[in-house]
Amino acid sequence: MSDDSQESFDLERITKLVELMEQHDLREVKLMRGDQKWILRRGAQEVQPVYSAVPAAAPAPPPVAVPAAQPAASDAPASSGDGTVPITSPMVGTFYRSPSPDDPPFVKVGDKIKHDTVVCLVEAMKFFNQIKAEQSGTIVKILASDGDPVDFGQPLFQVQPE
Numbered sequence: 463m464s465d466d467s468q469e470s471f472d473l474e475r476i477t478k479l480v481e482l483m484e485q486h487d488l489r490e491v492k493l494m495r496g497d498q499k500w501i502l503r504r505g506a507q508e509v510q511p512v513y514s515a516v517p518a519a520a521p522a523p524p525p526v527a528v529p530a531a532q533p534a535a536s537d538a539p540a541s542s543g544d545g546t547v548p549i550t551s552p553m554v555g556t557f558y559r560s561p562s563p564d565d566p567p568f569v570k571v572g573d574k575i576k577h578d579t580v581v582c583l584v585e586a587m588k589f590f591n592q593i594k595a596e597q598s599g600t601i602v603k604i605l606a607s608d609g610d611p612v613d614f615g616q617p618l619f620q621v622q623p624e
Contacts, residue, residue, distance in 0.1 A: 548617035555586035599623040
C-alpha cells in the first residue's frame with residue numbers, strides 16, 4: 463500500500479468516518495478523491511469501495527460492522543409548503559458557495575439550475591465534495607453562508623421546481 467495519503471483512503475480514516483457516522487446517526491457518506499469514489503453505508507450492507515473508470519491500486523478495506531440505521535422516511539425532497547423544495551447537504555462538513563475565495567459563487571438567487579448543476583462544495587475530512595442540485599428549477603433562497611458548518615440533511619438552498 464502506498465504511503466501517500468493523497469492517493470487512497472486508509473483503514474484509520476475509514477474507522478474515524480464510521481465513528482463519525484455513528485455519533486451523528488448518519489446512514490451514508492460519499493467520499494471522492496481524484497478518480498476514487500467510496501460510499502460508506504450503515505445497516506445491512508457492507509462498506510464497499512466504488513471505483514470510477516480507473517480503479518485505484520489500494521486494496522479494499524475489510525468490511526466494518528456497524529449497527530443498523532433507522533430507515534429514512536422518504537428519499538424525495540420535502541416541499542416547504544410554498545412549492546419550493548430544499549437542496550440538502552448529503553454529509554457533515556463545511557459549506558462553501560464558490561471553488562475559491564476569489565471565484566464567483568456556483569449559484570445565486572434567481573439562477574436557473576438543472577439536476578446536475580454544482581451548487582456548492584462541502585468540505586469533509588479535507589475532501590471538497592461537489593454538491594449537485596438533483597432538482598431542476600430556480601434558486602429562490604440560499605440558507606447557508608461560506609464557512610458555515612452543515613449537518614447531514616440540512617437544507618442549503620430552496621428551489622422552485624420547474
